[in-house]
Amino acid sequence: MASTEALLPVTSLQDPLSESRSDQIPETRRRRPIKVHLAVYSGLLLIALYVTLIVTHDGSKAEIATESRPRMAGVSEKSNDGVWISSDDRKVEAFPWNNTILSWQRTAFHFQPEKNWMNDPNGPLFYKGWYHFFYQYNPNAAVWGDIVWGHAVSKDLIHWLYLPIAMVPDQWYDANGVWTGSATFLDDGSIVMLYTGSTDEFVQVQNLAYPEDPSDPLLLKWVKFSGNPVLVPPPGIGAKDFRDPTTAWKTSSGKWRITIGSKINRTGISLIYDTTDFKTYEKHETLLHQVPNTGMWECVDFYPVSKTQLNGLDTSVNGPDVKHVIKASMDDTRIDHYAIGTYDDSNATWVPDNPSIDVGISTGLRYDYGKYYASKTFYDQNKGRRILWGWIGESDSEAADVQKGWSSVQGIPRTVVLDTRTHKNLVQWPVEEIKSLRLSSKKFDMTIGPGTVVPVDVGSATQLDIEAEFEIKTDDLKLFFDDDSVEADNKFSCETNGGSTARGALGPFGFSVLADEGLSEQTPVYFYVTKGKHSKLNTVFCTDTSRSTLANDVVKPIYGSFVPVLKGEKLTMRILVDHSIVEGFAQGGRSCITSRVYPTKAIYGATKLFLFNNAIDATVTASFTVWQMNNAFIHPYSSDDLGVPSST
Amino acid sequence: MMMMMMMKVMMMVTVMVSEGSIIEQTCKETPDFNLCVSLLNSDPRGSSADTSGLALILIDKIKGLTTKTLNEINGLYKKRPELKRALDECSRRYKTILNADVPEAIEAISKGVPKFGEDGVIDAGVEASVCEGGFKGKSPLTSLTKSMQKISNVTRAIVRMLL
Numbered sequence: 001m002a003s004t005e006a007l008l009p010v011t012s013l014q015d016p017l018s019e020s021r022s023d024q025i026p027e028t029r030r031r032r033p034i035k036v037h038l039a040v041y042s043g044l045l046l047i048a049l050y051v052t053l054i055v056t057h058d059g060s061k062a063e064i065a066t067e068s069r070p071r072m073a074g075v076s077e078k079s080n081d082g083v084w085i086s087s088d089d090r091k092v093e094a095f096p097w098n099n100t101i102l103s104w105q106r107t108a109f110h111f112q113p114e115k116n117w118m119n120d121p122n123g124p125l126f127y128k129g130w131y132h133f134f135y136q137y138n139p140n141a142a143v144w145g146d147i148v149w150g151h152a153v154s155k156d157l158i159h160w161l162y163l164p165i166a167m168v169p170d171q172w173y174d175a176n177g178v179w180t181g182s183a184t185f186l187d188d189g190s191i192v193m194l195y196t197g198s199t200d201e202f203v204q205v206q207n208l209a210y211p212e213d214p215s216d217p218l219l220l221k222w223v224k225f226s227g228n229p230v231l232v233p234p235p236g237i238g239a240k241d242f243r244d245p246t247t248a249w250k251t252s253s254g255k256w257r258i259t260i261g262s263k264i265n266r267t268g269i270s271l272i273y274d275t276t277d278f279k280t281y282e283k284h285e286t287l288l289h290q291v292p293n294t295g296m297w298e299c300v301d302f303y304p305v306s307k308t309q310l311n312g313l314d315t316s317v318n319g320p321d322v323k324h325v326i327k328a329s330m331d332d333t334r335i336d337h338y339a340i341g342t343y344d345d346s347n348a349t350w351v352p353d354n355p356s357i358d359v360g361i362s363t364g365l366r367y368d369y370g371k372y373y374a375s376k377t378f379y380d381q382n383k384g385r386r387i388l389w390g391w392i393g394e395s396d397s398e399a400a401d402v403q404k405g406w407s408s409v410q411g412i413p414r415t416v417v418l419d420t421r422t423h424k425n426l427v428q429w430p431v432e433e434i435k436s437l438r439l440s441s442k443k444f445d446m447t448i449g450p451g452t453v454v455p456v457d458v459g460s461a462t463q464l465d466i467e468a469e470f471e472i473k474t475d476d477l478k479l480f481f482d483d484d485s486v487e488a489d490n491k492f493s494c495e496t497n498g499g500s501t502a503r504g505a506l507g508p509f510g511f512s513v514l515a516d517e518g519l520s521e522q523t524p525v526y527f528y529v530t531k532g533k534h535s536k537l538n539t540v541f542c543t544d545t546s547r548s549t550l551a552n553d554v555v556k557p558i559y560g561s562f563v564p565v566l567k568g569e570k571l572t573m574r575i576l577v578d579h580s581i582v583e584g585f586a587q588g589g590r591s592c593i594t595s596r597v598y599p600t601k602a603i604y605g606a607t608k609l610f611l612f613n614n615a616i617d618a619t620v621t622a623s624f625t626v627w628q629m630n631n632a633f634i635h636p637y638s639s640d641d642l643g644v645p646s647s648t
Numbered sequence: 649m650m651m652m653m654m655m656k657v658m659m660m661v662t663v664m665v666s667e668g669s670i671i672e673q674t675c676k677e678t679p680d681f682n683l684c685v686s687l688l689n690s691d692p693r694g695s696s697a698d699t700s701g702l703a704l705i706l707i708d709k710i711k712g713l714t715t716k717t718l719n720e721i722n723g724l725y726k727k728r729p730e731l732k733r734a735l736d737e738c739s740r741r742y743k744t745i746l747n748a749d750v751p752e753a754i755e756a757i758s759k760g761v762p763k764f765g766e767d768g769v770i771d772a773g774v775e776a777s778v779c780e781g782g783f784k785g786k787s788p789l790t791s792l793t794k795s796m797q798k799i800s801n802v803t804r805a806i807v808r809m810l811l
Contacts, residue, residue: 144764
């Protein structure tokens with residue numbers, strides 16, 4: 001395995017193809033000794049060997065490691081999943097979870113199986129009137145394991161129907177797991193599916209599968225190619241660092257091309273293969289792209305976006321009017337990063353527009369600044385959109401998952417386009433079809449002074465769609481700009497400024513969702529405006545889950561990021577609240593934050609919604625609409641569902 | 649000359665020791681070197697294991713400690729009946745470690761998707777902490793839960809090396 005080579009002593013086999021060697025053991029000591037000292041050295045060598053034997057034999061006396069720096073320290077600050085405060089000696093009092101509180105957590109309109117564990121979205125596609133969704137699923141437990149492909153269909157990406165399991169580990173080449181993969185439509189409209197199998201010897205390989213009956217719109221049964229695997233880890237790539245093949249795209253020479261993420265030492269890479277039949281492949285010597293120090297790239301995605309139009313593009317589209325996105329899921333940090341750049345079809349390489357925020361760089365762009373991973377897009381030829389799926393795991397303890405019997409949901413599918421105003425980032429937005437869940441609504445226009453919290457009376461507050469526009473009162477702004485004592489705060493971030501309780505001149509302000517009457521539990525979703533460089537206003541968009549629950553055995557991070565607000569734009573926010581998941585979108589989807597929260601009091605009829613303004617100097621006007629959201633009533637497919645019409 | 653000799657000896661020892669066993673190299677990068685080394689050395693597979701193998705050995709230790717703690721919990725029901733509620737919670741939490749965390753971690757690390765192993769290992773520490781917290785400072789299980797937290801931290805560090 002490539003990853004262990006850095007730990008082995010210098011005498012072990014180094015991978016001859018590895019591009020970077022991080023384990024440079026100084027050999028100078030061996031080269032410098034003059035002949036005169038050789039005898040002395042050999043003598044001392046024997047003494048040293050003897051000393052070593054003594055030292056290693058009595059393990060408890062080993063004094064060398066005075067500095068054992070826990071490698072997770074850095075990660076727990078950055079990665080959402082690393083923030084387990086209880087990992088140290090602090091005592092965490094158990095919250096008495098009961099079935100009433102736990103069963104409330106189940107979502108009403110996000111995709112999740114009836115029970116057990118789910119992770120990555122797989123092979124999403126539209127075919128013969130149905131949207132298909134496959135997913136990594138454990139049929140036996142509420143934790144990862146025994147992975148198969150779950151399957152569901154929908155006419156509108158919202159109302160899902162559970163279908164039987166699509167693929168199980170029944171071959172030697174996927175005996176240990178039918179893992180993530182992607183679908184490609186061939187020229188004749190037929191579907192091929194490439195997926196990763198974990199073989200009976202734990203090697204990661206790529207396999208080909210296709211529908212057994214193309215005339216079946218439900219694509220119930222799948223056939224695995226008899227010649228599988230079609231790809232095995234190439235020389236220089238670890239047997240367990242080769243997974244998640246992408247949808248293929250056509251090259252100008254008429255071949256199909258795919259990319260597969262991997263790593264070489266600590267460099268994240270994306271391998272390139274060409275094929276005409278999806279059965280035999282030519283591997284390119286060059287990589288689609290690589291970025292040092294980003295670790296293993298999982299679930300790589302590669303697709304074109306239009307520079308001018310707001311529709312999605314088929315994966316094979318190329319041309320002067322097009323940019324290409326590379327996205328990868330960083331195994332190290334559990335963050336999905338993407339970058340926008342230019343693809344060169346003739347040599348199968350891609351170059352980022354801005355190398356300082358290349359794929360996987362921690363300060364680079366993310367689809368989502370909260371809990372969101374293993375995401376995958378597909379081209380929806382039905383409505384000409386590129387749609388994004390993302391896996392949203394739990395942030396609670398596994399004991400709770402086992403007790404409630406399930407773990408993980410999918411984000412609401414989002415359309416993805418290039419931001420035609422900034423040209424530097426993507427814009428995501430929940431699919432239009434979600435509006436079909438909107439029931440009654442209430443419209444509000446409120447002006448809230450500094451330091452106020454106002455209850456928003458909407459009745460039930462566990463299933464909501466909120467669209468809001470904020471304006472900061474101009475008098476205050478002028479005052480702010482005239483105030484020379486205010487320092488430009490370039491290092492501002494949601495986490496480092498005490499979350500929503502910190503009070504600045506111009507923020508934070510926004511909504512507190514899933515709150516109880518006394519605000520003992522609440523999840524603020526908000527803007528925080530500060531003065532940036534050249535007197536321009538900087539806006540960050542945040543979600544603070546630190547007070548979302550009284551329970552302490554869950555992770556409660558503060559998420560967020562800087563969001564570009566262009567001249568003349570108002571501050572806009574959309575929030576989808578669905579029991580234990582909150583999805584926030586700022587500036588029409590320029591910045592998105594998904595959070596998982598587990599209130600113990602702010603549940604059922606006790607859930608409330610508040611509007612707040614914690615700013616010191618600013619008054620804020622909020623103009624917003626709140627919709628009650630219906631259940632999507634996701635259920636197993638039955639013959640009654642055959643006549644379901646598509647939504648317009 | 650004597651100083652030179654001494655320095656050479658020290659240099660050689662340092663070079664020899666720092667190029668020491670895989671166990672030592674690995675354990676240096678964990679929060680508890682001594683615990684790490686003693687656990688791994690106590691297993692016959694330790695001396696020939698790669699990083700994955702070392703992680704699996706420690707997960708085995710977690711499993712053993714879980715069983716031991718569950719036995720202790722069972723014994724306490726009779727001796728300390730007033731602690732029933734907290735013991736019930738601990739029993740539930742430790743059964744999660746045994747039935748969910750450990751199998752998940754073993755499968756994930758064996759199959760080369762270590763992040764799920766990391767989840768399981770972290771959770772073992774969380775469940776132990778939660779169990780401990782239920783006694784509100786008067787726990788009869790402190791040394792066992794503390795052990796679990798420590799082993800969980802060390803194991804997590806090693807699993808992260810696989811990412």
